[in-house]
Amino acid sequence: MQMTKSTLRQIEELTLNHWQPLSTALYDGWVLRFANGYSKRANSVQPIYTSTLDVHEKIITCENFYNSNQLSTIFKITPFVQPENIDELLQHRGYTVVDPTIVQLRHLDNLETPEPVDIHIAEQLTDEWLHHLCRLSSVNEESRKTMTQMLQNVRAHTCFITLSVDSQVAACGFGVLERGVIGLHDIITAASYRNRGLAEQMILHLLHWGKQRGAQSSYLQVVADNAPARRLYKKLGYTDAYTYWYRVQKYTN
Template sequence: MPPVISNSWIGRRIVVRRVVGRGDDGRILFGDVVGDLLTVTASTARIETRSEVLDVDLSHVATAKVVEASAAEVLALEEICLRGWRPEESGEIGGWVLRANDGFTMRANTVLPLKPPGVPLDEAIAEAREWYAKRGLPLVFSIPTEARRLLDAHLQELGWEPSLDVHVMTARLDVLPVSDARFDIEVQLGSQASDEWCTLYKAGGMPPGGVALLNRHDRAIFAQVRLEGQLVAIGRGVVDGNWLGISAVEVAPSARRRGLATSVMSALSQWGRSNGATRSYLQVMSDNAPAVTLYRRLGYWVHHDYRYRTDPDSTPRQQGHLQPGPDDAGS
Protein backbone atom coordinates (compact mmCIF):
# COMPACT_ATOMS: atom_id res chain seq x y z
CA MET A 1 0.00 0.00 0.00
CA PRO A 2 1.55 3.37 -0.99
CA PRO A 3 2.23 6.02 1.67
CA VAL A 4 -0.59 8.43 2.35
CA ILE A 5 -0.10 11.90 0.89
CA SER A 6 -2.58 14.02 2.78
CA ASN A 7 -4.78 16.74 1.34
CA SER A 8 -3.54 18.87 4.24
CA TRP A 9 -0.13 18.91 2.51
CA ILE A 10 -1.45 20.79 -0.52
CA GLY A 11 0.63 23.92 -1.07
CA ARG A 12 3.50 22.62 1.04
CA ARG A 13 6.90 21.45 -0.13
CA ILE A 14 7.20 17.68 0.04
CA VAL A 15 9.74 15.03 -0.92
CA VAL A 16 8.55 11.84 -2.57
CA ARG A 17 10.75 8.80 -3.13
CA ARG A 18 9.42 6.71 -5.99
CA VAL A 19 10.41 3.68 -8.04
CA VAL A 20 11.94 4.76 -11.36
CA GLY A 21 13.07 1.37 -12.72
CA ARG A 22 15.46 -1.52 -12.18
CA GLY A 23 19.20 -1.73 -12.56
CA ASP A 24 21.06 -4.25 -14.71
CA ASP A 25 21.38 -6.45 -11.65
CA GLY A 26 17.65 -6.39 -11.02
CA ARG A 27 17.72 -4.05 -8.05
CA ILE A 28 14.94 -1.49 -7.74
CA LEU A 29 16.05 2.05 -8.51
CA PHE A 30 14.55 5.03 -6.67
CA GLY A 31 14.40 8.72 -7.47
CA ASP A 32 13.30 11.68 -5.38
CA VAL A 33 10.86 14.42 -6.38
CA VAL A 34 10.97 17.61 -4.32
CA GLY A 35 8.46 20.39 -4.82
CA ASP A 36 5.13 21.93 -3.87
CA LEU A 37 2.14 19.60 -3.78
CA LEU A 38 -0.56 21.06 -6.03
CA THR A 39 -3.23 18.35 -6.00
CA VAL A 40 -3.63 14.78 -4.83
CA THR A 41 -6.13 12.09 -5.84
CA ALA A 42 -6.46 8.43 -4.95
CA SER A 43 -3.88 7.57 -7.62
CA THR A 44 -1.81 10.65 -8.47
CA ALA A 45 0.02 13.53 -6.82
CA ARG A 46 0.75 16.62 -8.89
CA ILE A 47 4.00 18.24 -7.74
CA GLU A 48 5.57 21.49 -8.94
CA THR A 49 9.36 21.23 -8.86
CA ARG A 50 11.78 24.03 -9.67
CA SER A 51 11.79 23.04 -13.33
CA GLU A 52 8.48 21.34 -14.14
CA VAL A 53 5.13 20.02 -12.95
CA LEU A 54 5.03 16.24 -12.52
CA ASP A 55 2.15 13.82 -12.06
CA VAL A 56 3.48 11.13 -9.73
CA ASP A 57 1.83 7.70 -9.75
CA LEU A 58 1.17 6.92 -6.08
CA SER A 59 1.53 3.18 -6.71
CA HIS A 60 5.23 3.85 -7.40
CA VAL A 61 5.81 5.87 -4.22
CA ALA A 62 7.92 4.30 -1.47
CA THR A 63 8.01 7.19 1.02
CA ALA A 64 6.66 10.72 1.24
CA LYS A 65 6.99 13.49 3.80
CA VAL A 66 6.66 17.23 4.27
CA VAL A 67 9.88 19.25 4.06
CA GLU A 68 10.02 21.55 7.07
CA ALA A 69 11.22 25.14 6.65
CA SER A 70 14.98 25.61 7.00
CA ALA A 71 16.49 28.19 9.35
CA ALA A 72 17.28 30.39 6.34
CA GLU A 73 13.67 30.19 5.14
CA VAL A 74 12.36 31.01 8.62
CA LEU A 75 14.53 34.10 8.88
CA ALA A 76 13.65 35.20 5.34
CA LEU A 77 9.96 35.04 6.20
CA GLU A 78 10.57 36.89 9.48
CA GLU A 79 12.11 39.68 7.41
CA ILE A 80 9.00 39.76 5.22
CA CYS A 81 6.82 39.93 8.35
CA LEU A 82 8.95 42.83 9.57
CA ARG A 83 8.19 44.75 6.38
CA GLY A 84 4.47 44.17 6.89
CA TRP A 85 4.33 45.68 10.42
CA ARG A 86 6.53 48.76 10.36
CA PRO A 87 7.42 50.52 13.62
CA GLU A 88 7.93 54.24 14.01
CA GLU A 89 11.57 53.77 15.01
CA SER A 90 14.14 51.13 14.23
CA GLY A 91 17.80 50.55 14.93
CA GLU A 92 20.43 47.91 14.36
CA ILE A 93 23.08 46.08 16.32
CA GLY A 94 24.75 44.10 13.59
CA GLY A 95 22.05 41.73 12.37
CA TRP A 96 19.65 42.49 15.22
CA VAL A 97 16.73 44.76 14.32
CA LEU A 98 15.52 46.98 17.17
CA ARG A 99 11.92 48.16 16.86
CA ALA A 100 9.99 50.76 18.83
CA ASN A 101 6.50 52.19 18.41
CA ASP A 102 5.76 53.91 21.73
CA GLY A 103 4.86 50.59 23.31
CA PHE A 104 2.01 49.77 20.93
CA THR A 105 2.15 46.03 20.25
CA MET A 106 4.83 43.54 21.13
CA ARG A 107 5.70 42.98 17.50
CA ALA A 108 6.63 46.61 16.96
CA ASN A 109 8.61 47.03 20.20
CA THR A 110 10.99 44.09 20.32
CA VAL A 111 14.37 42.92 19.06
CA LEU A 112 14.26 40.65 16.03
CA PRO A 113 17.59 38.74 15.77
CA LEU A 114 17.78 38.04 12.04
CA LYS A 115 21.58 37.69 12.01
CA PRO A 116 24.41 37.71 14.59
CA PRO A 117 24.95 41.06 16.33
CA GLY A 118 28.60 41.28 15.31
CA VAL A 119 29.76 41.94 18.89
CA PRO A 120 29.93 39.74 22.01
CA LEU A 121 26.44 38.68 23.09
CA ASP A 122 26.50 40.33 26.52
CA GLU A 123 27.71 43.58 24.95
CA ALA A 124 24.92 43.46 22.36
CA ILE A 125 22.29 42.83 25.04
CA ALA A 126 23.58 45.76 27.11
CA GLU A 127 23.46 48.05 24.08
CA ALA A 128 19.92 46.94 23.25
CA ARG A 129 18.85 47.43 26.87
CA GLU A 130 20.11 51.02 26.76
CA TRP A 131 18.35 51.69 23.43
CA TYR A 132 14.99 50.59 24.82
CA ALA A 133 15.51 52.27 28.20
CA LYS A 134 15.90 55.62 26.42
CA ARG A 135 12.41 55.05 25.03
CA GLY A 136 10.91 53.95 28.34
CA LEU A 137 10.47 50.39 27.07
CA PRO A 138 11.54 46.99 28.39
CA LEU A 139 14.02 44.91 26.44
CA VAL A 140 12.10 42.06 24.81
CA PHE A 141 13.31 39.63 22.15
CA SER A 142 11.10 38.09 19.49
CA ILE A 143 12.85 34.77 18.89
CA PRO A 144 12.16 32.34 16.04
CA THR A 145 12.55 29.33 18.30
CA GLU A 146 14.29 26.82 16.03
CA ALA A 147 16.24 29.24 13.85
CA ARG A 148 17.61 31.01 16.93
CA ARG A 149 17.52 28.17 19.45
CA LEU A 150 21.02 28.90 20.83
CA LEU A 151 20.06 32.50 21.65
CA ASP A 152 16.78 31.27 23.10
CA ALA A 153 18.63 28.81 25.34
CA HIS A 154 21.12 31.48 26.42
CA LEU A 155 18.38 33.89 27.46
CA GLN A 156 16.64 31.06 29.29
CA GLU A 157 19.81 30.48 31.31
CA LEU A 158 19.90 34.20 32.14
CA GLY A 159 16.40 33.99 33.60
CA TRP A 160 14.47 35.61 30.76
CA GLU A 161 10.96 34.18 30.98
CA PRO A 162 9.11 33.24 27.77
CA SER A 163 5.65 34.50 26.90
CA LEU A 164 3.22 34.62 24.00
CA ASP A 165 4.21 31.66 21.84
CA VAL A 166 3.08 32.47 18.30
CA HIS A 167 2.55 30.43 15.13
CA VAL A 168 3.56 31.93 11.80
CA MET A 169 1.22 30.22 9.36
CA THR A 170 1.54 30.29 5.58
CA ALA A 171 -0.40 29.26 2.50
CA ARG A 172 0.05 29.14 -1.22
CA LEU A 173 -2.71 31.32 -2.65
CA ASP A 174 -3.31 29.47 -5.92
CA VAL A 175 -4.14 26.16 -4.24
CA LEU A 176 -6.30 27.32 -1.34
CA PRO A 177 -9.36 25.13 -0.68
CA VAL A 178 -12.61 26.28 -2.26
CA SER A 179 -13.80 29.05 0.03
CA ASP A 180 -17.06 28.66 1.90
CA ALA A 181 -17.30 32.44 2.27
CA ARG A 182 -20.86 33.70 2.31
CA PHE A 183 -21.97 35.18 -1.00
CA ASP A 184 -24.55 37.38 0.73
CA ILE A 185 -21.84 39.22 2.68
CA GLU A 186 -20.26 42.32 1.16
CA VAL A 187 -16.66 42.91 2.22
CA GLN A 188 -15.67 46.53 1.66
CA LEU A 189 -12.02 47.44 1.05
CA GLY A 190 -10.39 50.76 1.88
CA SER A 191 -6.90 52.24 1.86
CA GLN A 192 -6.88 53.64 5.42
CA ALA A 193 -7.84 52.41 8.87
CA SER A 194 -10.76 54.56 10.01
CA ASP A 195 -11.44 55.46 13.64
CA GLU A 196 -14.37 53.03 13.67
CA TRP A 197 -12.20 50.26 12.21
CA CYS A 198 -9.56 50.87 14.89
CA THR A 199 -12.15 50.78 17.67
CA LEU A 200 -13.25 47.28 16.65
CA TYR A 201 -9.63 46.20 16.29
CA LYS A 202 -8.70 47.33 19.78
CA ALA A 203 -11.50 47.94 22.25
CA GLY A 204 -11.30 51.40 23.74
CA GLY A 205 -9.50 52.79 20.72
CA MET A 206 -5.84 53.09 19.87
CA PRO A 207 -3.17 55.71 20.47
CA PRO A 208 -2.10 57.81 17.47
CA GLY A 209 1.06 55.73 17.17
CA GLY A 210 -1.04 52.61 16.71
CA VAL A 211 -3.14 54.10 13.93
CA ALA A 212 0.00 55.38 12.23
CA LEU A 213 1.56 51.91 12.38
CA LEU A 214 -1.44 50.31 10.68
CA ASN A 215 -1.36 52.89 7.89
CA ARG A 216 2.45 52.90 7.53
CA HIS A 217 2.59 50.82 4.35
CA ASP A 218 2.29 51.76 0.69
CA ARG A 219 0.47 48.53 -0.27
CA ALA A 220 -2.04 48.05 2.53
CA ILE A 221 -5.77 47.35 2.41
CA PHE A 222 -8.37 47.41 5.16
CA ALA A 223 -11.37 45.10 4.92
CA GLN A 224 -14.65 45.60 6.74
CA VAL A 225 -18.10 44.04 6.94
CA ARG A 226 -21.26 45.81 8.05
CA LEU A 227 -24.51 44.21 9.13
CA GLU A 228 -27.53 46.46 9.57
CA GLY A 229 -25.21 49.45 9.42
CA GLN A 230 -22.92 48.24 12.20
CA LEU A 231 -19.25 47.43 11.66
CA VAL A 232 -18.90 43.79 12.72
CA ALA A 233 -15.75 42.38 11.06
CA ILE A 234 -12.38 43.70 9.90
CA GLY A 235 -9.01 42.61 8.58
CA ARG A 236 -5.79 44.12 7.24
CA GLY A 237 -3.71 42.97 4.29
CA VAL A 238 -0.33 44.11 2.98
CA VAL A 239 1.76 42.94 0.03
CA ASP A 240 5.55 42.79 0.15
CA GLY A 241 7.20 41.07 -2.79
CA ASN A 242 5.11 37.99 -3.55
CA TRP A 243 3.79 37.72 0.02
CA LEU A 244 0.37 38.77 1.33
CA GLY A 245 0.46 39.46 5.06
CA ILE A 246 -2.87 39.19 6.85
CA SER A 247 -3.40 40.67 10.31
CA ALA A 248 -6.02 42.23 12.57
CA VAL A 249 -8.82 39.84 11.62
CA GLU A 250 -11.46 40.63 14.22
CA VAL A 251 -15.18 39.92 14.51
CA ALA A 252 -17.48 41.65 16.98
CA PRO A 253 -18.58 39.22 19.73
CA SER A 254 -22.24 39.64 18.75
CA ALA A 255 -21.51 38.57 15.16
CA ARG A 256 -19.26 35.55 15.64
CA ARG A 257 -19.91 32.07 14.23
CA ARG A 258 -21.51 33.49 11.10
CA GLY A 259 -18.60 32.97 8.70
CA LEU A 260 -17.57 36.61 8.68
CA ALA A 261 -13.88 35.92 9.36
CA THR A 262 -13.88 33.51 6.42
CA SER A 263 -15.41 36.18 4.19
CA VAL A 264 -12.79 38.73 5.26
CA MET A 265 -9.96 36.24 4.67
CA SER A 266 -11.33 35.38 1.22
CA ALA A 267 -11.56 39.04 0.22
CA LEU A 268 -8.03 39.76 1.42
CA SER A 269 -6.69 36.71 -0.44
CA GLN A 270 -8.35 37.82 -3.68
CA TRP A 271 -6.95 41.32 -3.24
CA GLY A 272 -3.48 39.91 -2.56
CA ARG A 273 -3.51 37.77 -5.71
CA SER A 274 -4.67 40.73 -7.80
CA ASN A 275 -1.68 42.66 -6.43
CA GLY A 276 0.93 40.05 -7.30
CA ALA A 277 1.00 37.91 -4.16
CA THR A 278 1.41 34.16 -4.59
CA ARG A 279 1.79 33.23 -0.93
CA SER A 280 0.31 34.43 2.33
CA TYR A 281 1.35 34.55 5.97
CA LEU A 282 -0.34 35.40 9.24
CA GLN A 283 0.55 35.24 12.91
CA VAL A 284 -1.65 33.70 15.58
CA MET A 285 -1.21 32.74 19.22
CA SER A 286 -0.42 29.04 19.39
CA ASP A 287 -3.02 28.51 22.12
CA ASN A 288 -5.81 30.22 20.15
CA ALA A 289 -7.33 26.92 19.06
CA PRO A 290 -10.41 28.32 17.26
CA ALA A 291 -8.32 30.67 15.12
CA VAL A 292 -5.69 28.02 14.34
CA THR A 293 -8.46 25.59 13.34
CA LEU A 294 -10.04 28.22 11.07
CA TYR A 295 -6.76 29.03 9.36
CA ARG A 296 -5.93 25.35 8.81
CA ARG A 297 -9.35 24.87 7.22
CA LEU A 298 -8.59 27.80 4.92
CA GLY A 299 -5.37 26.15 3.71
CA TYR A 300 -2.74 27.55 6.08
CA TRP A 301 -0.14 25.51 7.94
CA VAL A 302 2.43 26.28 10.62
CA HIS A 303 5.63 27.46 8.95
CA HIS A 304 7.47 28.14 12.22
CA ASP A 305 7.01 29.47 15.74
CA TYR A 306 8.44 32.37 17.66
CA ARG A 307 8.24 33.47 21.27
CA TYR A 308 8.92 36.57 23.29
CA ARG A 309 11.46 36.70 26.12
CA THR A 310 11.61 39.70 28.46
CA ASP A 311 14.68 41.08 30.22
CA PRO A 312 14.21 40.35 33.96
CA ASP A 313 16.07 43.58 34.74
CA SER A 314 13.39 45.71 33.07
CA THR A 315 11.56 47.94 35.53
CA PRO A 316 7.83 47.48 36.21
CA ARG A 317 7.24 50.93 34.71
CA GLN A 318 8.92 49.90 31.48
CA GLN A 319 7.02 46.63 31.32
CA GLY A 320 3.74 48.44 31.90
CA HIS A 321 4.48 50.74 28.97
CA LEU A 322 4.39 47.81 26.55
CA GLN A 323 0.87 47.13 25.30
CA PRO A 324 0.28 43.58 24.06
CA GLY A 325 -2.65 43.59 21.70
CA PRO A 326 -4.63 41.30 19.41
CA ASP A 327 -2.29 42.22 16.57
CA ASP A 328 0.47 40.25 18.25
CA ALA A 329 -1.33 37.19 17.00
CA GLY A 330 -2.67 38.71 13.84
CA SER A 331 -6.13 37.46 14.65
Protein backbone atom coordinates in the same frame (compact mmCIF):
# COMPACT_ATOMS: atom_id res chain seq x y z
CA MET B 1 5.80 27.75 -1.58
CA GLN B 2 8.63 25.38 -0.69
CA MET B 3 9.36 25.63 3.04
CA THR B 4 13.14 25.94 2.96
CA LYS B 5 14.85 27.83 5.77
CA SER B 6 15.74 30.56 3.30
CA THR B 7 12.10 30.93 2.23
CA LEU B 8 10.87 31.00 5.81
CA ARG B 9 13.46 33.63 6.68
CA GLN B 10 12.02 35.78 3.87
CA ILE B 11 8.57 35.34 5.42
CA GLU B 12 10.00 36.54 8.73
CA GLU B 13 11.36 39.63 6.98
CA LEU B 14 7.91 40.29 5.52
CA THR B 15 6.29 40.05 8.96
CA LEU B 16 8.62 42.84 10.10
CA ASN B 17 7.98 44.96 7.01
CA HIS B 18 4.23 44.62 7.38
CA TRP B 19 4.03 45.69 11.04
CA GLN B 20 6.14 48.81 11.17
CA PRO B 21 7.54 50.47 14.32
CA LEU B 22 7.82 54.21 14.73
CA SER B 23 11.62 54.06 14.75
CA THR B 24 14.38 51.51 14.24
CA ALA B 25 17.97 51.20 15.36
CA LEU B 26 20.46 48.82 13.73
CA TYR B 27 23.01 47.34 16.09
CA ASP B 28 25.63 44.91 14.75
CA GLY B 29 23.15 42.74 12.86
CA TRP B 30 20.29 43.18 15.31
CA VAL B 31 17.21 45.30 14.58
CA LEU B 32 15.83 47.27 17.54
CA ARG B 33 12.25 48.46 17.06
CA PHE B 34 10.36 51.12 19.04
CA ALA B 35 6.69 52.13 18.97
CA ASN B 36 5.72 53.66 22.32
CA GLY B 37 5.26 50.19 23.78
CA TYR B 38 2.34 49.30 21.48
CA SER B 39 2.68 45.56 20.68
CA LYS B 40 5.69 43.37 21.34
CA ARG B 41 6.39 42.95 17.64
CA ALA B 42 7.01 46.67 17.24
CA ASN B 43 8.94 47.11 20.50
CA SER B 44 11.51 44.34 20.48
CA VAL B 45 14.95 43.24 19.37
CA GLN B 46 15.06 41.14 16.20
CA PRO B 47 18.43 39.30 16.31
CA ILE B 48 18.16 37.88 12.81
CA TYR B 49 21.46 38.82 11.17
CA THR B 50 25.03 37.75 11.86
CA SER B 51 26.83 39.87 14.47
CA THR B 52 30.45 40.24 15.52
CA LEU B 53 30.43 41.95 18.93
CA ASP B 54 30.29 40.12 22.27
CA VAL B 55 26.71 38.89 22.70
CA HIS B 56 26.63 39.44 26.47
CA GLU B 57 27.63 43.08 26.06
CA LYS B 58 25.09 43.47 23.27
CA ILE B 59 22.24 42.20 25.45
CA ILE B 60 23.16 44.71 28.17
CA THR B 61 23.32 47.51 25.62
CA CYS B 62 19.85 46.59 24.34
CA GLU B 63 18.52 46.62 27.88
CA ASN B 64 19.91 50.10 28.32
CA PHE B 65 18.29 51.21 25.06
CA TYR B 66 14.84 50.04 26.09
CA ASN B 67 15.12 51.07 29.73
CA SER B 68 16.04 54.59 28.65
CA ASN B 69 12.76 54.64 26.72
CA GLN B 70 10.87 53.29 29.76
CA LEU B 71 10.12 50.05 27.92
CA SER B 72 10.55 46.41 28.83
CA THR B 73 13.39 44.69 26.97
CA ILE B 74 11.93 42.14 24.58
CA PHE B 75 13.69 39.77 22.19
CA LYS B 76 11.79 37.96 19.45
CA ILE B 77 13.07 34.38 19.26
CA THR B 78 12.65 32.73 15.87
CA PRO B 79 14.42 29.80 14.15
CA PHE B 80 16.61 32.43 12.47
CA VAL B 81 18.16 34.14 15.50
CA GLN B 82 21.86 34.97 15.60
CA PRO B 83 23.58 33.67 17.65
CA GLU B 84 21.58 30.45 17.83
CA ASN B 85 21.96 30.15 21.62
CA ILE B 86 20.54 33.58 22.44
CA ASP B 87 17.33 32.09 23.88
CA GLU B 88 19.39 30.14 26.41
CA LEU B 89 21.45 33.22 27.26
CA LEU B 90 18.33 35.27 27.89
CA GLN B 91 16.83 32.54 30.04
CA HIS B 92 19.95 32.63 32.22
CA ARG B 93 19.46 36.39 32.62
CA GLY B 94 15.94 35.79 33.94
CA TYR B 95 13.95 36.63 30.81
CA THR B 96 10.53 34.96 30.70
CA VAL B 97 8.82 33.35 27.70
CA VAL B 98 5.70 35.18 26.46
CA ASP B 99 3.19 34.50 23.66
CA PRO B 100 4.43 31.45 21.73
CA THR B 101 3.10 32.14 18.23
CA ILE B 102 2.78 30.07 15.07
CA VAL B 103 3.44 31.47 11.60
CA GLN B 104 1.22 29.68 9.10
CA LEU B 105 1.31 29.56 5.30
CA ARG B 106 -0.91 28.52 2.42
CA HIS B 107 -0.74 28.56 -1.38
CA LEU B 108 -3.40 30.51 -3.22
CA ASP B 109 -4.01 27.80 -5.82
CA ASN B 110 -7.58 26.47 -5.81
CA LEU B 111 -8.74 29.36 -3.66
CA GLU B 112 -12.38 28.98 -2.65
CA THR B 113 -14.78 31.60 -3.97
CA PRO B 114 -16.15 33.77 -1.14
CA GLU B 115 -19.83 34.34 -0.57
CA PRO B 116 -21.36 37.68 -1.68
CA VAL B 117 -21.26 39.35 1.74
CA ASP B 118 -21.18 43.09 2.48
CA ILE B 119 -17.48 43.86 2.13
CA HIS B 120 -15.75 47.23 1.93
CA ILE B 121 -12.11 47.47 0.83
CA ALA B 122 -9.78 50.48 0.91
CA GLU B 123 -6.18 50.36 -0.29
CA GLN B 124 -5.21 53.30 1.89
CA LEU B 125 -5.68 53.65 5.64
CA THR B 126 -8.90 55.51 6.49
CA ASP B 127 -10.20 57.00 9.73
CA GLU B 128 -13.34 54.91 9.38
CA TRP B 129 -11.46 51.60 9.17
CA LEU B 130 -9.22 52.60 12.06
CA HIS B 131 -12.26 53.54 14.14
CA HIS B 132 -13.77 50.10 13.65
CA LEU B 133 -10.53 48.26 14.39
CA CYS B 134 -10.01 50.22 17.61
CA ARG B 135 -13.64 49.68 18.60
CA LEU B 136 -13.50 45.93 18.03
CA SER B 137 -10.05 45.59 19.62
CA SER B 138 -10.69 47.99 22.54
CA VAL B 139 -7.70 50.13 21.57
CA ASN B 140 -7.45 53.39 23.54
CA GLU B 141 -6.87 56.83 22.02
CA GLU B 142 -3.15 56.96 22.81
CA SER B 143 -2.55 53.57 21.21
CA ARG B 144 -4.71 54.57 18.26
CA LYS B 145 -2.36 57.47 17.51
CA THR B 146 0.63 55.10 17.63
CA MET B 147 -1.12 52.51 15.45
CA THR B 148 -2.00 55.18 12.89
CA GLN B 149 1.67 56.12 12.50
CA MET B 150 2.72 52.47 12.35
CA LEU B 151 0.27 51.64 9.58
CA GLN B 152 1.21 54.78 7.65
CA ASN B 153 4.82 53.58 7.76
CA VAL B 154 4.06 50.40 5.77
CA ARG B 155 5.68 50.69 2.35
CA ALA B 156 4.01 47.73 0.63
CA HIS B 157 0.57 47.38 -1.02
CA THR B 158 -2.15 47.42 1.65
CA CYS B 159 -5.77 46.35 1.82
CA PHE B 160 -8.00 47.46 4.71
CA ILE B 161 -11.22 45.46 4.85
CA THR B 162 -14.48 45.52 6.79
CA LEU B 163 -17.44 43.15 6.72
CA SER B 164 -20.88 44.46 7.67
CA VAL B 165 -24.10 42.76 8.72
CA ASP B 166 -27.29 44.81 8.48
CA SER B 167 -25.17 47.93 7.88
CA GLN B 168 -23.17 47.32 11.08
CA VAL B 169 -19.42 46.59 10.81
CA ALA B 170 -19.02 43.15 12.38
CA ALA B 171 -15.44 42.26 11.41
CA CYS B 172 -12.32 43.87 10.04
CA GLY B 173 -8.67 43.24 9.27
CA PHE B 174 -5.96 44.16 6.81
CA GLY B 175 -3.60 42.55 4.37
CA VAL B 176 -0.19 43.58 3.06
CA LEU B 177 1.10 42.37 -0.31
CA GLU B 178 4.82 42.13 -1.04
CA ARG B 179 7.04 39.79 -3.11
CA GLY B 180 4.05 37.70 -4.19
CA VAL B 181 2.94 37.06 -0.60
CA ILE B 182 -0.03 38.55 1.23
CA GLY B 183 0.19 38.73 5.00
CA LEU B 184 -2.99 38.91 7.08
CA HIS B 185 -3.11 41.05 10.21
CA ASP B 186 -5.54 42.14 12.96
CA ILE B 187 -8.35 39.84 11.88
CA ILE B 188 -11.11 40.44 14.43
CA THR B 189 -14.85 39.84 14.71
CA ALA B 190 -17.20 41.52 17.17
CA ALA B 191 -18.10 39.14 20.01
CA SER B 192 -21.81 39.17 19.16
CA TYR B 193 -21.10 38.09 15.57
CA ARG B 194 -18.67 35.25 16.19
CA ASN B 195 -19.18 31.63 15.10
CA ARG B 196 -21.14 32.71 12.03
CA GLY B 197 -18.39 32.24 9.44
CA LEU B 198 -17.87 35.97 8.94
CA ALA B 199 -14.10 35.96 9.48
CA GLU B 200 -13.76 33.09 7.02
CA GLN B 201 -15.58 35.00 4.29
CA MET B 202 -13.69 38.22 5.00
CA ILE B 203 -10.35 36.40 4.77
CA LEU B 204 -11.36 34.79 1.48
CA HIS B 205 -12.13 38.24 0.07
CA LEU B 206 -8.73 39.47 1.30
CA LEU B 207 -6.96 36.52 -0.31
CA HIS B 208 -8.75 37.06 -3.62
CA TRP B 209 -7.77 40.72 -3.50
CA GLY B 210 -4.15 39.64 -3.09
CA LYS B 211 -4.31 36.92 -5.73
CA GLN B 212 -5.76 39.34 -8.29
CA ARG B 213 -2.68 41.52 -7.68
CA GLY B 214 -0.11 38.78 -8.05
CA ALA B 215 -0.01 37.04 -4.66
CA GLN B 216 0.84 33.35 -4.90
CA SER B 217 0.82 32.54 -1.19
CA SER B 218 -0.23 33.94 2.16
CA TYR B 219 1.01 33.98 5.73
CA LEU B 220 -0.55 34.84 9.07
CA GLN B 221 0.48 34.68 12.71
CA VAL B 222 -1.62 33.10 15.45
CA VAL B 223 -0.93 32.81 19.17
CA ALA B 224 -0.43 29.11 19.90
CA ASP B 225 -3.16 28.83 22.54
CA ASN B 226 -5.84 30.56 20.41
CA ALA B 227 -7.72 27.37 19.55
CA PRO B 228 -10.72 28.99 17.76
CA ALA B 229 -8.46 30.98 15.43
CA ARG B 230 -6.31 27.94 14.70
CA ARG B 231 -9.41 25.93 13.78
CA LEU B 232 -10.51 28.68 11.40
CA TYR B 233 -7.12 28.98 9.73
CA LYS B 234 -6.86 25.20 9.35
CA LYS B 235 -10.25 25.21 7.62
CA LEU B 236 -8.91 27.91 5.28
CA GLY B 237 -5.94 25.72 4.33
CA TYR B 238 -3.16 27.26 6.42
CA THR B 239 -0.45 24.97 7.79
CA ASP B 240 2.23 25.56 10.42
CA ALA B 241 5.54 26.89 9.10
CA TYR B 242 7.51 27.86 12.22
CA THR B 243 7.05 29.04 15.78
CA TYR B 244 8.42 32.07 17.60
CA TRP B 245 8.10 33.51 21.08
CA TYR B 246 9.26 36.52 23.05
CA ARG B 247 11.79 36.69 25.87
CA VAL B 248 10.83 39.55 28.16
CA GLN B 249 12.62 41.43 30.92
CA LYS B 250 10.07 43.73 32.56
CA TYR B 251 10.91 47.41 32.82
CA THR B 252 11.16 48.69 36.38
CA ASN B 253 11.73 52.28 37.47
